[in-house]
Amino acid sequence: MKKLWYIATKDLLIVAKDRGAWITLLLTPLVVIVLASLALSPIYKGGSLHATLLVSDLDSGGVGKQLVSALAANPNMTVQAATEAESRTLKRAGSTYSLSLVIPEDFSARVEAGSSVQLMVYDDPNSTTSAPFLKGMIEGTVNRFSAVEVAAKVGVAEALNQNPAASAASVAAAAASASSQMANQPIKTSEQPAAGTKPLNTFDIETPGFAVMFLLFGVMIGTEGLLEERDKGTMARLIVAPVPRSSILGGKLAAQFLVSLLQISLLFAAGHFIFNMDTGNSLPGLVLMVAITAYTATAFGLLLAALVKTRRQASAFGVLTILLMSALGGSWWPLDIVPPFMRTLGHVTINAWALDGIKGLILHGQGFFDILPQAGVLFAYGTVCFLAGVKLFRFRNA
């Protein structure tokens, strides 16, 4: 038992001295968490992405104007009046735009008659910036407008510069869910957070997701350390010394567990103290989840070491598995937004169970007892990996 601890402290010393390890463990995840939180904040919050839309209102009636003012009411959009020719070419007064809308002459008449109309949306297929996002906003506005206010069937088709057929169907389909009756008075909409909720901090979403992913990348340091010890002959030195194999493996795993625990704790601490990430209502719950996640990640690292032959294989296979688990398991985007079968499939991963528990605490106000099922499943997951890893790991190179 003493020797197990000596082996663990030796490994901790090696990691402590390894600058590359700390980049993987802390710096890289922090950079990714900050970038993702800042970049994705408009999507989660409907926030600050802004664009200008060219609009040619050819409508002789009043409905077109109502649509334009509804669009202009969107805080993310500036509406710029333009001639039809300018809209078609996406060029006006020397500037180039990525999207334009043409409201046809008979718009009001057709809406009032209850027949279908076509709104023309022009975009630049080569513009990768805000066009898709803007289209979404137009679509949304038209839908709301047509459904509640215009009460007519409004079909919106999109005419692309190069390929008119391509995505017209999608926009038309979205807009075709219009309703039946027309009202003259525009209805104002306003959004307000529901009672008891708080303004969203994207760090609450991104920190746990990426922390769990980089925790898994972090255990690969231990996996490679284990294989390196075997390859470089230091494992042989330990085997011919009076040291039980359980102490050799136990020491190395204990060190990796402590490194993982420190890593995820520091990432959460940074999220909380620097970026104001919420830590939920149950600190014991969070500590439990974090510890079990570190345990399971460590066991995963052992299983990886047991399944591969070389360090090269470990890193290739490890990176692939971790990226797959992170994508499937909700490290990159919340599993709430994926189709149900993907959500089910996602729960083959460590990430999903860890994040269910952690996000339950941080985002959904759950308490210690609410997350015990997730903690239990994750612990069982880790234990299966651990037992399989111990059984399959070879102390000598074949």
Add this chain to the structure above:
Amino acid sequence: MSEQIVKAEHLVKRIGGITAVDGVSFSIEPGQIFGYLGPNGAGKTTTISILSTYLPATSGDALVGGFSVRREPLKVKEIIGVVPQEIALYPTLTAMQNLRFCGKMYNLQGSMLDGRCREMLELVKLWERRDSRIEEFSGGMKRRINLAAGMLHRPRFLLLDEPTVGIDPQSRERIFDTIFKIRDDGTTVLYTSHYMEEVELLCDHIAIMDRGKIIAAGTLKDLLKMLGEGGMIELEVSPPGCASGLEEAISRLEDVTGARREENRLFISSVSSARTLAPVMKLVEAGGCEVSSLELYSPNLEKLFIHLTGKELRE
């Protein structure tokens, strides 16, 4: 029952399709430096792995300090020290950190551990560099630390696997001094090498190994006797074929203890090369041969190896 520190009996180790060790038996007396000489791939490391309990033998057994490597590996581990062929150290840790760690694995602690680390580092002349990382050391310095790490705990029996491969002459001297020193302190040493000069210099008893088998064993003197006491003459003659039958005539000469021919090369051992040379040359000329090369030497292990296997020790 047995005084011997090692008694290996019919050790066999098959790895994959290869028989790396093929029925090896030998014994080592306490206080000896036992040389285990053989070319690369002979099975030296595999033998050491069995004796040190790293690998189980396919068949056969060895007693180390009276304990069976097969049945009492833990007892064996406690009395041996192993210096592996590869540098088995943690490159980012310092010399001192590496040694302290190794010492702890052998239950050394406190002032005892500190004392031994210092003693060993002074012995291999690296005390001043104790706080440098292993990765900053030269190959020879790494080898010296590798050696120190294996004997820190004063094992009764030390197994050295080619401890001088690829190092500077100075480090080699230091390693030899160290080995003599610990032998004098009572440690028995198994010294593995493919350098015959080293084995000649260091070892009391020698086993020569090739292709998994011990092909000759004994003291240096015993072994060299196999080549004749006095000296060796090696002749290359032309034209091809002229030498056939010549070895028989030569072996009947006075003072000649052995003659052997391989194609147009003649190997002659005799009590005295100086006295034998003239009559040999006479016979060669009489046979219609011309000498294209001539070499005189005293017997050594290299020549013995060639004599026994028909190939060079070093490839």
